[in-house]
Amino acid sequence: MTSLIPVKNEVREQSHVEALDARVDMKPAQSVPAQDVYRQLTAEEVKARGPRNLAIAGLLIFLVVLFFFVTLIRLGGNVADRSL
Amino acid sequence: MTDTAATGFIAGGLEGGGSVRGAGQEAGLSDYWALLKPRVMSLVIFTAIVGLLMAPGEIHWLKAFVAILCIAIGAGASGALNQWYDADIDAVMARTAGRPVPAGRMSASAAAEFGMVLSVISVLTMGVLVNYVAAGLLAFTIFFYAVVYTIWLKRATAQNIVIGGAAGALPPVIAWSAVTGDVAHAMPLILFAIIFLWTPAHFWALALVKNEDYRRAKVPMLPVVAGPRATKRQIVLYAVLTCAMSLGPWALGATTVSYAIMASLLSVAFLGQAVRLWRAPEGAGERAEALRLFALSIAYLFFIFLGLALDHLIWPQGSSL
Numbered sequence: 001m002t003s004l005i006p007v008k009n010e011v012r013e014q015s016h017v018e019a020l021d022a023r024v025d026m027k028p029a030q031s032v033p034a035q036d037v038y039r040q041l042t043a044e045e046v047k048a049r050g051p052r053n054l055a056i057a058g059l060l061i062f063l064v065v066l067f068f069f070v071t072l073i074r075l076g077g078n079v080a081d082r083s084l
Numbered sequence: 085m086t087d088t089a090a091t092g093f094i095a096g097g098l099e100g101g102g103s104v105r106g107a108g109q110e111a112g113l114s115d116y117w118a119l120l121k122p123r124v125m126s127l128v129i130f131t132a133i134v135g136l137l138m139a140p141g142e143i144h145w146l147k148a149f150v151a152i153l154c155i156a157i158g159a160g161a162s163g164a165l166n167q168w169y170d171a172d173i174d175a176v177m178a179r180t181a182g183r184p185v186p187a188g189r190m191s192a193s194a195a196a197e198f199g200m201v202l203s204v205i206s207v208l209t210m211g212v213l214v215n216y217v218a219a220g221l222l223a224f225t226i227f228f229y230a231v232v233y234t235i236w237l238k239r240a241t242a243q244n245i246v247i248g249g250a251a252g253a254l255p256p257v258i259a260w261s262a263v264t265g266d267v268a269h270a271m272p273l274i275l276f277a278i279i280f281l282w283t284p285a286h287f288w289a290l291a292l293v294k295n296e297d298y299r300r301a302k303v304p305m306l307p308v309v310a311g312p313r314a315t316k317r318q319i320v321l322y323a324v325l326t327c328a329m330s331l332g333p334w335a336l337g338a339t340t341v342s343y344a345i346m347a348s349l350l351s352v353a354f355l356g357q358a359v360r361l362w363r364a365p366e367g368a369g370e371r372a373e374a375l376r377l378f379a380l381s382i383a384y385l386f387f388i389f390l391g392l393a394l395d396h397l398i399w400p401q402g403s404s405l
Contacts, residue, residue, distance in 0.1 A: 048111070048112055051112070051113050052112075052113060052116075055113055055116075063205075063209070066150065066209075066213070067209075067212070067213065069146060070146055070147060070150060070213040073144050073146055073147065074213075
């Protein structure tokens with residue numbers, strides 16, 4: 001059972017090595033012009049962002065509405081019926 | 085690596101856990117939906133609703149909805165974190181190779197960020213809008229599934245899904261605490277125990293079918309480590325324990341005899357299939373029986389919880405034991 005762990009680590013190390021290779025191949029950030037570091041998104045990538053942005057916006061609006069109404073429920077009559 | 089790939093790596097963010105494939109890609113909404121493991125989520129939602137229904141006391145329907153929603157989102161977050169960390173395993177298993185991260189449609193870091201954001205949203209929303217006991221339990225469940233099970237147990241021991249099963253067994257307890265604010269009752273513990281004891285028989289049946297996949301991925305599932313014969317013996321043992329526990333609610337007086345009859349019939353079918361698998365000779369017949377047990381186990385849990393809910397709705401006698 002324990003002999004399986006090193007093999008698993010090899011798999012993880014392999015992907016880690018790929019990640020390290022990626023870093024090694026990169027030039028230091030200071031010496032790379034900004035336009036080379038921040039690449040332009042492809043048309044497909046820009047297109048894929050639209051629905052995702054809408055989904056995030058929808059989620060945020062939903063959360064705002066949810067918090068508003070649950071807050072009303074939690075307050076109950078405690079605000080309307082308070083002694084003035 | 086080419087300059088394009090290198091800059092793509094920067095654009096995609098720092099990778100963690102999985103491969104660097106897919107860095108910089110823009111995944112679609114369907115990929116994010118797949119990260120949530122919707123099929124697993126559906127059973128989580130169902131068991132949580134039953135826990136909510138059986139809990140004594142009153143809860144406003146909107147707060148009940150928020151509680152179930154938070155449990156569902158928390159379960160989805162756990163699934164996303166699991167797919168972030170297990171991308172290397174998923175890539176070599178036929179059943180999971182098509183998932184967004186191993187298939188290269190999404191970077192591992194995007195899956196991790198998605199899982200983390202959903203975890204925070206679900207726990208905070210549960211805490212602010214429902215109560216802090218439920219929020220604490222939800223946070224513990226996500227932590228247990230993502231860290232204790234996924235990162236530690238899954239690759240370390242053949243008992244991975246036995247202990248890790250606790251995470252899948254907690255949703256009805258969380259839902260119960262959303263109503264009552266505590267878990268100091270026998271009933272939520274029995275609901276927990278039914279799912280906890282059911283999990284090994286369910287997953288080991290699947291592991292028997294996908295044994296080669298797990299072996300190739302170096303995941304020490306019980307059939308890989310101990311072999312099919314020992315696994316089948318353990319399946320029968322856990323099936324017996326599950327069936328005994330399914331009668332727990334009736335033994336405590338929380339349900340009528342109708343539930344006990346239904347649970348007994350379901351248990352006979354479930355245990356009978358486990359015994360058929362145990363007696364099946366190795367080979368194609370064994371795989372067929374294991375697959376049948378896997379499908380039957382899902383139906384078993386569904387109908388046990390459905391029986392509990394119906395019994396409680398038709399003959400409400402309180403379950404504050």
